[in-house]
Amino acid sequence: MLYLKFRRYPENSNKKDYIVFLNHNKENTAFTDKDRMALSKGLREHGVSGVMHLRSLNKFKVGITFYLPNNANMFLQNKKLLDQLSLRASIPIFSLIGSFSKVITVRRFMRRMRGDGGAAVQFQPTQAVAVTFASTNLREHVYLDSWRHECMRYGHIAKFFRNSEVCSISTEGHNFRQCNVDPKNAKCLNCNGNHIAISSSCP
Template sequence: MGSKRKKRKADDNCSPENSRDVDSPDSDSSMDEDKYKVFKIDNYCRQYPEDGGNFEYIVIYESTDTRPLGDRDLMSLGACLKRQSKGIKRFKRINKYKVGAIFERPGLANIALNNTKVQKDLHVKATIPATLTEITGVIKNVPIYMSNKSIYNGISSSRDVVSVRRFMRRSRDEDGNTSFLPTQSVAITFACPTLPTNVHINSWYFEVSAYTPPVTQCLKCLRYGHIGKFCKNTQRCSICGENHHFKDCTKNSTEAVCLHCNGNHIAISAECPIKKKKIQENKIKHKTVPFSSLFNEKSFPSLNTKTKPTDNINTLLQNDDFLKLIIASVIKIISVNKTDDSPLNSEGIKNIILDTFKISSTNTN
């Protein structure tokens, strides 16, 4: 009896310090170097859901040897893939390293993804774009003593969680040494194309907001849209713009000339007006927009007093693209309702419809 009372007393004396030992068996209370490492679930492979609601399913094939796919006989490659994989509607060249195969059904695309023998024989690897099967959201006010792993272990969500990553803030001390400090914002990637409105961590409610990825800029050639790992361009200096590494530059930062705007700053500076424009465009691109703003005035006939409401509805129903989007939304709603533990509400249905029309609008552009 005495031991039980003592245990209850310890439990009643709850504080953040005490709760760390309870909630964090993976050494959250220690300064483990892997504490803030991106946590990803083991053996995860992207696949299309059977009731995805898309009209075509693309599988990306990339060369695994030194020779780019663009240097091969693409006609022979396509013929081999069609012999070994069912349901391929057509192919398209993405770049000289990648080609895409569009499948009729999600199950056939998933089979092609898992056909390692064909990939080995043809010296290619198969993947599907993350944007078609995953989505990332952000939650805030997560205690910094929690590791990414303990956050994942404590998450309860209507969607499967793929990875957890805490945002880190760059900091410099008086000696100029750089370190990264944890923030209370955490990015969560879900294995679905629609973002849930909330998650629970250890029974605490967290609202999920849309994630806007940073602008991609190559640190080798300093251009936008790719990273240095895949860059084949010439090295450029971020200080003077010449063909050498910035560490070999004889000029200091006060003499910098931006490669993009000729301003007095380095080419990767956030003060660059070109970069500011790219950041603004990126925010607009990933912003969740109202349903009405997905279309312009030319998309559908305007309403007028001489036209009956039923006439406008009939016009919409005769539009094949509009009907396809409605059907895709219904399929997604049915799929989510089957797989989710929580009942589907009007807000969830609205988000699915908005997401379907937003994806369609992005693909059209």
């Protein structure tokens, strides 16, 4: 399943609930009872509001469901709490795809890559995504979340923009025209990859 890191829920959304997925920063690290207790304690200590419920999705992932989109978005930006618990937060992509038919799953196709000199096989994300609908009729298109020129983020419209301008090359607080960083050394605000924030190669 594909997830959108650092994306936001639309603030004018009328969904009934808003889920945020949590994983450990270290890949394939399971959640223990101690981790879940630390998370519950952290939510209280940091005054995280609007939590509907918290539940384990599998041994590597926990989901926090919020009542309102701004509650979920504020939690996504709570870097202090996430760093304290060594966790990363993300929104599942099916929560941000618009369609008249219910979206069941979204999966990105991966390309199998064999390393040099007998190195382990790796999987590289491609630009192709499979969307499964709860319908017998195939839709011609879906509506994806659009990004904002000022902050390079997704999930809100211009009138709800409250953040300062962000450079699409360096992620610093200035316009890209004033940036001294070589685009070859760019850092994506959405996935931390080595490309500008508006690159079509962003997974």
